[in-house]
Amino acid sequence: MAEHATHDTHDDHHDDHQQSFFQRWFCSTNHKDIGTLYLLFSLLMFFVGGFMALVIRAELFVPGLQLVHPEFFNQMTTMHALVMIFGAVMPAFVGLANWMIPMMIGAPDMALPRMNNWSFWILPFAFTMLLLPLAQYVFFGVGAGGPAGGWTLYPPLSLQGGNNVAFTIFAIHMMGISSIMGAINVIATILNMRAPGMDLLKMPIFCWTWLITAFLLIAVMPVLAGAVTMLLTDKFFLTNFFNAAGGGDPVMYQHIFWFFGHPEVYIMILPAFGIVSEIIPTFARKPLFGYKAMVYATASIAFLSFIVWAHHMFTVGMPLGGELFFMYATMLIAVPTGVKVFNWASTMWKSSMTFETPMLFAIGFVILFTIGGLSGLMLSIVPADFQYHDTYFVVAHFHYVLVTGSIFAIMAATYYWLPKWTGVMYNEALGKWHFWLSTVFVNVLFFPQHFLGLAGMPRRIPDYNVAFADFNMISSIGAFGFGLSQLIFAWIVIQCAFMGKGAKASNHVWEATKGLEWTLASPPPHHSFTTPPVIDDKDLAHGDVTH
């Protein structure tokens, strides 16, 4: 154990810290640098996808067609989802995993640093390919624009596009390869690179949620790749996988897609659960209530995510027995999710809480994600879903899960770990402004969409009945407020990461932090834990697993 261990021969050249800009950022094998690249890429995509959302909400501000024609509107809804899911949320979590997992488990780096570099650098090329048809159309008036059949790419609609179908499918393949390599790295790192004494059930909960997420990724990204490859051959090589006229089955695509799509939802939320489970104990100054229950609940949610996919397609017409199975299986997810919510509440119960920005976002997450979870429970009820399906109620539901869930957790994580990454404290007053403006506007944006959906407004339409005018106007005002609020976040990140502006952060940063990552300097050295740390259970966030 006392043996000197570096992660490999390949990046000894980092030790002298005399790398050029190109070497450091393009050829990096360092988990911290690659984590930074992922996070900056994610931030960029967050604003690109956010701009598309504002185009959608601007068009929907009042009834009638105002700003864009319907085909372009459909491209915006499709691209907004693809960019936000694959470009903003997933890379953000991979970035956080890259930065934090090695430091949390006492490893010198990710297990496969060269592959880590490759995982990241595939992404800019994938997104260039995805955005190219749209950019050509918008900036040069060339072609028909991007895909417009929705992010789910249901045939036959998605195959009615032009060559942008090929661009989209190749981009999805590249994103999939990137995600799978990232997941392989997380699994190999956690299973093989933990410091001696860091048993699996002593790991920080963020590592646990990421380990389970990585297995989900390994299981379902190849399924998405298979589905879109079949779309590609149907479009360009005259196969009939999903072509009813040729003996294929378009509903089969929906089954395959959602076998990927539902676990994908949990891929985007389990790491968020991990983040919140790290933050709440710190600011409540108490160990996490029910550590083991949290781990088992995460594993249960992951398992259940594989047997609920058809709740996305109750209305295609399936046997009653199938509808009942998928309804009850979906409802069952509320049990382990409820365990988590109650454990977070129990952690805060009779604690000495303070409300710094990360804690505000974490509490916002618990409350608002639960609203998304409850509307999900409503959608799981088959007869009710026949009314809600393809309405704005569904849009409201998944935005509560993904914006006030995933994105709020990413914001919380950024505020929590930014002082550790950069060595300077962010501006707390600005952080609080960011939280409160985001929280108010995100509810103004999405809460009225529940009412629109219940009243029957379909999703993915550029025009609507005047009966829906008021709630749409309120929703659009919320959208612009929420979008503008994010500029505060960008400014805070720029201040800390690029200008080094702010008070010097201590090693522990927050008063009650526990865990290996906080034993390192702020910012941590380029190489950390080149010698495995000696672990004292008292220093671990979850050393006492009897809780």
Add this chain to the structure above:
Amino acid sequence: MSPTKSKPKVTDPRRPAAVRTAILVGLVAFGIYAAFFVRAILNS
């Protein structure tokens, strides 16, 4: 060669196991993808 490059190099003893894990997990992912095509070919 620079002095930095000539330093004795030590490989982390945990690395071979990590590489084995990575290969195994990668094969599982590739197998799931390949299964679609095996099925498609068998059905053709």
